[in-house]
Amino acid sequence: MIGFKEKLCEYISFTEENLKKYNAHSETMSAQKDLIDAMNYSLEAGGKRIRPVLVYSFCNALGGDYRKAAAPAAAIEMIHTFSLIHDDLPAMDNDDYRRGKPSCHKAFGEAMAILAGDALSVQPFEIIANDESLTAEQKIKIISCLAKAVGREGMIGGQVIDMENEERSDVDEANLRNMYRHKTGQLIAVSCIMGCICAGADEAKIQAAADYGFKLGLAFQIIDDILDVTSTTEELGKPVGSDAEENKTTFVTLYGVEKAQEIANGITEEALGCLEVFGKDAFLTELTEMLLKRKN
Numbered sequence: 265m266i267g268f269k270e271k272l273c274e275y276i277s278f279t280e281e282n283l284k285k286y287n288a289h290s291e292t293m294s295a296q297k298d299l300i301d302a303m304n305y306s307l308e309a310g311g312k313r314i315r316p317v318l319v320y321s322f323c324n325a326l327g328g329d330y331r332k333a334a335a336p337a338a339a340i341e342m343i344h345t346f347s348l349i350h351d352d353l354p355a356m357d358n359d360d361y362r363r364g365k366p367s368c369h370k371a372f373g374e375a376m377a378i379l380a381g382d383a384l385s386v387q388p389f390e391i392i393a394n395d396e397s398l399t400a401e402q403k404i405k406i407i408s409c410l411a412k413a414v415g416r417e418g419m420i421g422g423q424v425i426d427m428e429n430e431e432r433s434d435v436d437e438a439n440l441r442n443m444y445r446h447k448t449g450q451l452i453a454v455s456c457i458m459g460c461i462c463a464g465a466d467e468a469k470i471q472a473a474a475d476y477g478f479k480l481g482l483a484f485q486i487i488d489d490i491l492d493v494t495s496t497t498e499e500l501g502k503p504v505g506s507d508a509e510e511n512k513t514t515f516v517t518l519y520g521v522e523k524a525q526e527i528a529n530g531i532t533e534e535a536l537g538c539l540e541v542f543g544k545d546a547f548l549t550e551l552t553e554m555l556l557k558r559k560n
Contacts, residue, residue, distance in 0.1 A: 287304055306348065315452060316337035325542045328459075425439075453473075487555070
């Protein structure tokens with residue numbers, strides 16, 4: 265039986281393989297070489313590939329062939345990468361480094377970084393629409409869920425709340441939870457949802473996966489808050505202390521590191537409870553616990 269680490273490496277390797285395939289250079293697009301280079305620069309910068317792994321693991325937990333989920337898994341990583349490129353821009357978080365490398369706008373210029381992010385925000389829908397492993401019904405459902413998770417009700421809406429919070433002094437836990445649910449939770453939840461759709465799951469299991477994803481996303485973001493004050497630039501691959509510099513209210517500024525960790529622990533336990541309908545899948549359980557204990 266394949267162990268957790270071996271399965272995780274298998275999922276990540278499959279993701280890397282597909283990202284290269286879906287965004288490869290071609291003779292017909294030689295004039296767009298710089299754009300494709302900028303897209304690949306950020307796509308290949310590393311990262312944990314958590315969202316594609318969630319797509320595969322939920323599909324697998326429901327008895328599906330995870331390889332048939334290749335398109336939505338690559339799609340969610342492209343969407344995530346687009347958000348990082350735009351987050352790093354001077355008009356947003358103004359970060360010069362991402363994953364230990366110069367940010368896309370530092371390597372390719374602001375205009376090309378904006379365009380690379382734009383391209384990565386729309387290419388996922390083409391990839392899903394053209395996929396040969398999914399039915400038309402599955403494609404429509406996946407595209408609809410993904411679009412909602414990205415737009416005004418999802419990640420982009422969450423980024424707006426985040427930016428507006430920087431100008432406020434009355435941000436409380438309820439506001440933070442709402443912002444994290446949109447900015448971080450939506451993409452994580454939709455990853456779980458898409459894996460279920462690829463496996464032909466019923467609505468009850470899709471809802472359970474969504475509930476798990478939102479809880480995991482909240483715990484994930486609280487750990488990010490903690491790492492921003494306890495980690496190092498070398499470990500994170502980006503500057504630490506940026507939350508304080510940007511006047512951001514986080515779970516750490518509200519409660520301190522110890523209490524924030526307690527809250528993350530509790531939410532992770534709730535997420536694990538959502539996995540009961542999936543037979544407490546061993547891989548998903550270990551993945552959830554690993555993310556709680558991560559150091560970067």
